[in-house]
Amino acid sequence: SQQGEEDPQALSIQEGENATMNCSYKTSINNLQWYRQNSGRGLVHLILIRSNEREKHSGRLRVTLDTSKKSSSLLITASRAADTASYFCATDPSGGYNKLIFGAGTRLAVHP
Amino acid sequence: GAGVSQSPSNKVTEKGKDVELRCDPISGHTALYWYRQSLGQGLEFLIYFQGNSAPDKSGLPSDRFSAERTGGSVSTLTIQRTQQEDSAVYLCASSSDTDTQYFGPGTRLTVL
Numbered sequence: 001s002q003q004g005e006e007d008p009q010a011l012s013i014q015e016g017e018n019a020t021m022n023c024s025y026k027t028s029i030n031n032l033q034w035y036r037q038n039s040g041r042g043l044v045h046l047i048l049i050r051s052n053e054r055e056k057h058s059g060r061l062r063v064t065l066d067t068s069k070k071s072s073s074l075l076i077t078a079s080r081a082a083d084t085a086s087y088f089c090a091t092d093p094s095g096g097y098n099k100l101i102f103g104a105g106t107r108l109a110v111h112p
Numbered sequence: 113g114a115g116v117s118q119s120p121s122n123k124v125t126e127k128g129k130d131v132e133l134r135c136d137p138i139s140g141h142t143a144l145y146w147y148r149q150s151l152g153q154g155l156e157f158l159i160y161f162q163g164n165s166a167p168d169k170s171g172l173p174s175d176r177f178s179a180e181r182t183g184g185s186v187s188t189l190t191i192q193r194t195q196q197e198d199s200a201v202y203l204c205a206s207s208s209d210t211d212t213q214y215f216g217p218g219t220r221l222t223v224l
Contacts, residue, residue: 030211031211033211033212033213035215041201041217041218041220042203042215042216042217042218043155043203043205043215044215045212045213045214045215048211048212088154088155090155092211099145099157099160099168100145100147100155100157100213101157102147102154102155102156103154104152104153104154105153105154
């Protein structure tokens with residue numbers, strides 16, 4: 001069963017706007033990771049945030065983690081048409097070995 | 113190699129036939145994972161290999177599915193007597209001691 005649930009399921013914005021995607025999960029975790037997938041094929045790792053971290057940045061990406069609420073958010077600032085993709089959160093449950101559990105993803109469309 | 117490679121990229125088969133999907137992980141990565149992604153869904157964990165340890169097969173959906181990893185490198189996922197519900201993209205990932213998993217481009221399996 002899927003642990004992570006992203007919302008919204010789909011997001012459509014204009015270039016230059018910010019995009020925020022949320023992820024909720026059910027069990028305690030070692031870390032939470034965000035991936036991007038273009039055209040339904042290979043996934044690209046974007047960022048990893050550990051359970052003892054609250055916020056992390058990478059370029060135009062900002063990820064937050066609230067373990068008390070079992071939720072995370074991914075913010076893409078100043079979006080570009082090339083950011084159009086599906087974005088997945090994946091959790092690494094505590095006591096596991098990086099056997100990631102993925103949500104169903106958010107489909108982001110950035111219009112020029 | 114430079115990244116995880118998978119072959120074939122696409123496979124169309126008839127119901128009841130057996131198929132083999134191949135994954136070449138990044139050289140030196142000790143961990144290898146297989147996931148399955150049905151249309152419009154997130155990834156579903158299938159099986160995990162770590163070094164010479166016994167694999168975690170807990171995600172395999174039925175006994176028609178099996179996988180092996182020879183010499184701690186290349187892995188083959190075999191699906192026997194394929195069914196239409198096996199149609200999906202099969203993704204392989206590898207990782208070293210870090211938490212990041214690097215994904216291959218996937219094999220799109222279509223069972224007619």
